[in-house]
Amino acid sequence: MALLEVRDLVKHFPVRGGLMNRVVGRVHAVNGVSFSVERGETVGIVGESGCGKSTLGKCVIRLHEPTSGSVRYDGQELASLSHGEMMPFRRRMQIIFQDPYSSLNPRLTVRAMLREVLAFHGAAKGPAMDQHIDELIQKVGLRVEAAEKFPHEFSGGQRQRIGIARALALEPEFLVADEPVSALDVSIQAQVLNLLMDLREEFGLTLLFVSHDLKVIEHFCDRVVVMYLGYLVEELSCEGLHERAQHPYTRALLGANPINDPDERRELVVLQGDVPSPYDLPKGCPFAGRCPLVMDRCRAEMPPLEDGPDGSRVACFAVE
Amino acid sequence: MTRQPILSVRHLSTCFRTDHGVVTAVDDVSFDLYPGETLGIVGESGCGKTVTSKSIMRLLPEHLSFLKPESEILFEGKNLARVDEGTMRDVRGAKIAMIFQEPMTSLNPVFTVGWQLDEVLRYHTELDRDGRRARAIEMLRLVEIPNADKRMGEYPHQLSGGMRQRVMIAMALCCEPDILIADEPTTALDVTIQAQILQLMESLKTKLDTAIMLITHDLGVVAQVCDRVLVMYAGRAIEEAGIREIFKRPRHPYTKALLDSIPKAGQRRRGERLATIPGIVPSLFELPVGCRFQERCAYREARCDAEEPALVPSDDGRAVRCHFPLNPGDAPQPEIS
Numbered sequence: 001m002a003l004l005e006v007r008d009l010v011k012h013f014p015v016r017g018g019l020m021n022r023v024v025g026r027v028h029a030v031n032g033v034s035f036s037v038e039r040g041e042t043v044g045i046v047g048e049s050g051c052g053k054s055t056l057g058k059c060v061i062r063l064h065e066p067t068s069g070s071v072r073y074d075g076q077e078l079a080s081l082s083h084g085e086m087m088p089f090r091r092r093m094q095i096i097f098q099d100p101y102s103s104l105n106p107r108l109t110v111r112a113m114l115r116e117v118l119a120f121h122g123a124a125k126g127p128a129m130d131q132h133i134d135e136l137i138q139k140v141g142l143r144v145e146a147a148e149k150f151p152h153e154f155s156g157g158q159r160q161r162i163g164i165a166r167a168l169a170l171e172p173e174f175l176v177a178d179e180p181v182s183a184l185d186v187s188i189q190a191q192v193l194n195l196l197m198d199l200r201e202e203f204g205l206t207l208l209f210v211s212h213d214l215k216v217i218e219h220f221c222d223r224v225v226v227m228y229l230g231y232l233v234e235e236l237s238c239e240g241l242h243e244r245a246q247h248p249y250t251r252a253l254l255g256a257n258p259i260n261d262p263d264e265r266r267e268l269v270v271l272q273g274d275v276p277s278p279y280d281l282p283k284g285c286p287f288a289g290r291c292p293l294v295m296d297r298c299r300a301e302m303p304p305l306e307d308g309p310d311g312s313r314v315a316c317f318a319v320e
Numbered sequence: 321m322t323r324q325p326i327l328s329v330r331h332l333s334t335c336f337r338t339d340h341g342v343v344t345a346v347d348d349v350s351f352d353l354y355p356g357e358t359l360g361i362v363g364e365s366g367c368g369k370t371v372t373s374k375s376i377m378r379l380l381p382e383h384l385s386f387l388k389p390e391s392e393i394l395f396e397g398k399n400l401a402r403v404d405e406g407t408m409r410d411v412r413g414a415k416i417a418m419i420f421q422e423p424m425t426s427l428n429p430v431f432t433v434g435w436q437l438d439e440v441l442r443y444h445t446e447l448d449r450d451g452r453r454a455r456a457i458e459m460l461r462l463v464e465i466p467n468a469d470k471r472m473g474e475y476p477h478q479l480s481g482g483m484r485q486r487v488m489i490a491m492a493l494c495c496e497p498d499i500l501i502a503d504e505p506t507t508a509l510d511v512t513i514q515a516q517i518l519q520l521m522e523s524l525k526t527k528l529d530t531a532i533m534l535i536t537h538d539l540g541v542v543a544q545v546c547d548r549v550l551v552m553y554a555g556r557a558i559e560e561a562g563i564r565e566i567f568k569r570p571r572h573p574y575t576k577a578l579l580d581s582i583p584k585a586g587q588r589r590r591g592e593r594l595a596t597i598p599g600i601v602p603s604l605f606e607l608p609v610g611c612r613f614q615e616r617c618a619y620r621e622a623r624c625d626a627e628e629p630a631l632v633p634s635d636d637g638r639a640v641r642c643h644f645p646l647n648p649g650d651a652p653q654p655e656i657s
């Protein structure tokens with residue numbers, strides 16, 4: 001049984017407006033997404049900004065209440081749990097964010113912040129707690145003295161290490177990493193990715209890794225889920241990603257990424273137009289408006305997500 | 321063939337007065353820009369890329385910053401470091417234009433797209449009202465904005481991020497400047513929109529023969545569009561070379577480490593550690609004696625701590641600031657056609 005099973009997950013945000021502040025529309029952030037994550041696996045979620053990656057990640061650990069659909073963790077349906085029943089799962093499932101600064105309390109030292117987390121869950125007490133904190137700080141590659149500092153005293157990469165320490169304080173099994181390296185310079189990005197790889201190994205973590213950078217996902221993940229306008233359009237293994245990707249959107253993402261080699265300069269794949277608005281979903285394929293392979297049928301009906309070889313899935317009429 | 325540079329920056333040093341004293345954010349940087357070429361300026365955040373470009377445009381606040389007296393920005397026989405604001409106003413927009421990472425910083429939210437284009441044209445050209453309108457629409461078409469007529473009447477917030485960046489490019493290019501300085505023009509954009517903008521800049525460069533100074537921290541973008549590269553570190557220019565030389569035979573240990581630390585597309589080895597550069601960039605307030613990269617360098621020796629290397633040009637048109645450069649006596653790599 002998979003550790004995480006997401007079925008037909010939908011998340012809409014009401015849009016309010018007008019004099020009465022009534023609901024005047026909905027943002028269709030996630031539109032019926034299903035996938036699963038095996039224990040020990042790292043699954044990437046990729047797509048352009050606004051396609052629903054963060055919303056999906058937050059629904060999975062119930063930072064957002066899904067509009068409908070099911071999230072099963074270790075066999076347990078999370079949506080039906082009360083606040084109290086959810087607590088043990090909060091220990092097992094953690095999240096790290098893109099911008100560690102905004103998610104850290106500026107008035108607490110690192111030690112005070114970690115104590116709060118541990119005490120809230122009754123995880124450790126007194127000297128044992130401080131020893132645990134010291135170990136944790138060193139695990140994420142900081143010096144023990146860092147525990148006595150405030151968030152503003154750290155660089156971006158160091159703050160991300162603190163965000164990781166906080167997420168790992170309760171020794172979770174499952175981690176949602178929401179663009180954890182996107183705000184960092186490349187040299188620091190590599191440091192933090194290496195750290196995450198080491199910790200993944202050491203703690204046997206299962207990860208949902210959100211990123212808009214397919215290069216990073218390809219390097220870091222086992223499988224990738226490609227999202228467009230809140231829909232899952234393709235899922236495939238990161239092994240041989242470039243050869244196996246079939247959905248025209250995934251192909252466009254791969255082809256639009258410049259290669260770090262001037263000798264492999266090529267015409268970038270250029271899609272026309274912008275992502276459609278998540279307020280009014282198109283009737284057919286969400287990608288039809290920009291797709292180089294579009295056919296009449298694509299505008300009229302939604303292509304179903306079909307199983308392909310090696311556990312891959314793709315939703316496109318043009319793919320055999 | 322000896323080409324004449326269109327812009328020559330010599331010993332540019334830009335300082336800021338801060339609460340903690342004066343810092344030199346750009347320290348003795350020199351480079352040339354040639355007509356029709358794309359020069360990449362790369363380096364991690366804080367290394368001085370934006371300050372370099374704003375210094376050239378003289379867009380830094382005068383009460384907070386100053387250029388050291390030896391700084392020269394030579395353009396059309398003038399030293400822009402010294403000219404008065406009136407002269408600068410004629411240069412800005414008409415001869416040297418700049419676009420920024422966040423278009424909203426240069427687009428005015430309370431005016432329509434058409435009004436803003438009109439303002440640039442009113443200031444820099446002799447065109448009458450109809451002429452300016454025609455030119456504005458032509459520019460929007462040139463940057464591939466659909467329904468240009470209609471867009472003229474819209475406000476910046478009604479446009480998507482990619483569309484705003486196009487409008488900004490249209491504004492920057494409407495007087496056909498000799499030089500376009502693009503400061504991280506695609507950093508805030510999604511990769512498919514980035515591809516649109518890069519392609520657009522390429523085709524405009526060919527059409528209008530503009531020299532481009534492209535500032536970015538994205539080495540993939542550099543590999544895709546630049547002819548030459550200047551690498552900066554902690555306010556210093558540390559290496560300059562042609563695009564293939566930089567990528568194939570980097571000489572500065574920092575350049576090499578930066579290239580090694582990017583995951584390579586299509587060469588997946590799951591879980592394999594990436595090469596990293598240990599530590600962080602030094603603060604401008606606590607610069608070490610000696611090489612600024614010493615703490616993070618894999619090739620450091622005693623001399624690196626004692627004495628800062630100079631930026632040494634070599635016969636092959638390259639330059640490097642390191643006591644122990646890598647790949648020293650290489651033959652130059654053939655140019656990319």
Ligand SMILES: Nc1ncnc2c1ncn2[C@@H]1O[C@H](COP(=O)(O)OP(=O)(O)O)[C@@H](O)[C@H]1O
Nearest residue numbers: 013027029048049050051052053054055056278
């Ligand atoms: N709290 C919210 N209220 C209203 N709309 C939201 C909220 N969070 C996200 N959205 C909208 O949902 C869509 C998906 O957003 P998000 O999940 O953040 O995308 P991504 O992480 O892929 O960039 C976007 O259109 C976004 O504006």
Ligand SMILES: Nc1ncnc2c1ncn2[C@@H]1O[C@H](COP(=O)(O)OP(=O)(O)O)[C@@H](O)[C@H]1O
Nearest residue numbers: 336338345364365366367368369370371372604
């Ligand atoms: N107004 C200012 N006052 C003081 N320091 C500044 C100011 N603007 C920029 N700096 C400093 O100058 C250095 C270079 O900044 P910048 O050119 O913006 O870097 P980047 O390479 O990321 O564009 C940084 O250390 C920055 O903190």
Ligand code: SF4
Nearest residue numbers: 611614617624642643
């Ligand atoms: S001068 Fe020394 S420390 Fe600096 S880059 Fe060269 S080898 Fe490294």
Ligand SMILES: [Mg+2]
Nearest residue numbers: 053054055179
């Ligand atoms: Mg997000």
Ligand SMILES: [Mg+2]
Nearest residue numbers: 369370371503
């Ligand atoms: Mg900058």
